[in-house]
Amino acid sequence: HLAPSPSSESAPTTFKVACCCCRSRKDVQTCTHWKAPIIWEGTFNPEYYNKEYRKQNVIIGLTVFAVGNYLDLYLKNFLATADEFFMPGFPVIYYVFVDDLAKLQALELSGHREVTGLQVERHERWQDVSMLRMETISRAIETHIRHQVTYVFCFDVDQQFKGRFGTEALGELVGLLHAWYYRRPQYFYTYDHNPRSAANLDNSGDFYYHAAVFGGTWQQVRNLTESCYQAILQDKRNKVEARWHDESHLNKYFWLHKPTRVLSPEYCWDESIGWRRDIHVHRVTWAKKQYRLSRVN
Ligand code: UDP
Ligand code: MN
Numbered sequence: 001h002l003a004p005s006p007s008s009e010s011a012p013t014t015f016k017v018a019c020c021c022c023r024s025r026k027d028v029q030t031c032t033h034w035k036a037p038i039i040w041e042g043t044f045n046p047e048y049y050n051k052e053y054r055k056q057n058v059i060i061g062l063t064v065f066a067v068g069n070y071l072d073l074y075l076k077n078f079l080a081t082a083d084e085f086f087m088p089g090f091p092v093i094y095y096v097f098v099d100d101l102a103k104l105q106a107l108e109l110s111g112h113r114e115v116t117g118l119q120v121e122r123h124e125r126w127q128d129v130s131m132l133r134m135e136t137i138s139r140a141i142e143t144h145i146r147h148q149v150t151y152v153f154c155f156d157v158d159q160q161f162k163g164r165f166g167t168e169a170l171g172e173l174v175g176l177l178h179a180w181y182y183r184r185p186q187y188f189y190t191y192d193h194n195p196r197s198a199a200n201l202d203n204s205g206d207f208y209y210h211a212a213v214f215g216g217t218w219q220q221v222r223n224l225t226e227s228c229y230q231a232i233l234q235d236k237r238n239k240v241e242a243r244w245h246d247e248s249h250l251n252k253y254f255w256l257h258k259p260t261r262v263l264s265p266e267y268c269w270d271e272s273i274g275w276r277r278d279i280h281v282h283r284v285t286w287a288k289k290q291y292r293l294s295r296v297n
Contacts, residue, residue, distance in 0.1 A: 028264065028278045032206065038177070038262040039168055041280035049167040050089060058170070060087050061149035061218070063137055065097040066104075066157045067122050067129050074157045074287055076107050083111040085161035085283070086153075093148055097136055131232050131246045138225035146218045153215035154225075159268065163283040171261030173220040175254050178210035179265040179273060179286075192248035198231035199242035199249045209254050211247035213268050213284070216260075224253055 025042050032038060062082065066075040079094060086092060094115045098104045099122040109115055120136055123129045137154055145152060151170050181189055189208040192199035215221060228249040235241060242248035266279055270286045 032258070032262060034258045036258065036260050036262055038264055039267070040264040040278075041266055044168045046164065046166055046168060049170070053090065053167040053170060056150070058151060058167075059091045059093065059149045060170070061093050061095060061145050061152040062086060063095045063097065063133075063140070063145075063152060063154045064157050065120070065129070065133050065136075067097070067099045067120065070157050071098055071100065071103055071107075073290060074159075075104075076109070077160050077287070078155070078157050079109055079111060079115070081161035083113060085163060086165050088164060088166060090167065095140060095145060097133075097140075127241065127245050131249075132229075134225045134229040134232060134246055134249070138222055138229055141218050141222040141225070146222070149218060151215060152218050152221045153213065154221065156212035158287045158289060159212060159284050160287060161284050163281050165267060165283045169215070169261070169263055169267065171216060171259070173216040173224070173257065173259045174214060174261045174263060175207070175209040175250075175259035176213040176263040176268050177265050178208045179268060179270045181208035182265050183278075184208075189251075190244055191251055192243040194240060194243070196238055197240045197242045197248070198234045199252045201248075201252050201255055205251060205255050206258070207254075207262070209247075209251050209259075210265075210268055211244075211250045212286075213263065214250065224250075224257070228253055 025040050028038070028040050030038050030040060030043055037043070064075070064078060075096070079096075082092075082094070092113050094113060095118060096104060096115055097118050097120045099120055101117050101119055104117045118140065123132060133154070141152065153169075153174075186203055186205065189203065189205060191201040191203065191205055191208070193202065194200055214224065216224070228246060231249045231252070232242075232246070266281050266283050268284045268286070269279060269282045271282070272286075
């Protein structure tokens with residue numbers, strides 16, 4: 001069987017990917033039960049994907065938020081390492097959402113890629129800064145991102161690229177397995193279990209996805225972010241907040257709308273976990289968290 005082929009709404013991809021059950025890694029799960037590939041080192045040929053996507057002239061958008069002192073602490077390193085490792089050899093536009101454009105300019109980013117700085121409000125609570133990214137991304141896709149790129153990937157800023165994060169990661173709707181939970185039994189998953197929250201999910205989810213990285217075609221990412229934003233608004237009206245904020249809503253969304261491609265934790269690894277036999281490469285790693293400094297409110 002073949003991995004699901006893209007729907008006609010966005011349909012930039014016309015080539016087939018190989019059967020995901022006959023790939024070369026035997027030690028890890030390489031296919032979801034709905035037949036989406038799970039991308040691990042050793043399961044793909046990067047050159048194959050580069051060649052196919054080059055034919056399609058794809059442009060990839062990357063969104064990242066750096067509000068308050070997250071800008072000082074993490075942004076420069078995030079973008080410098082993205083220059084080197086995110087979609088190497090392909091045109092990428094960075095959409096950087098900040099509360100202080102002057103500070104962004106002062107960073108004097110010297111990379112070769114287009115950087116679009118966008119002003120956002122600084123919400124008082126860090127939970128709102130994080131959650132309401134869904135609203136901002138959805139709006140930005142509607143107003144201009146959709147006219148500029150084929151695919152969009154959305155990242156937390158408190159991390160850095162360490163290895164190739166390339167075209168093998170592109171797909172209609174892409175989710176990432178959370179480094180802490182990928183080998184854990186489902187009862188460890190920290191879904192929201194409050195029936196009053198729109199993110200409520202009983203323990204029947206597929207995986208625990210990490211909200212630090214998600215992506216897909218602009219159409220799919222718009223649908224995802226808009227839907228999560230509406231769910232967040234509903235929670236606010238009902239005076240509840242999901243357990244892990246935007247991540248809980250994302251997990252609910254991926255339960256209802258299965259990702260067509262799933263990234264292994266190699267795509268966002270927490271080095272404090274230590275060595276794991278099945279993690280062959282670190283493509284993105286978590287930055288050392290400076291909660292005291294970064295979460296001022
Ligand atoms: N963020 C920000 N400023 C803040 C809080 C959050 O820019 O004051 C953005 C930033 O991109 C960050 C993301 O929201 O990476 C998610 O927040 P955080 O990384 O603190 O959440 P965690 O990864 O700890 O769940
Ligand atoms: Mn983070």
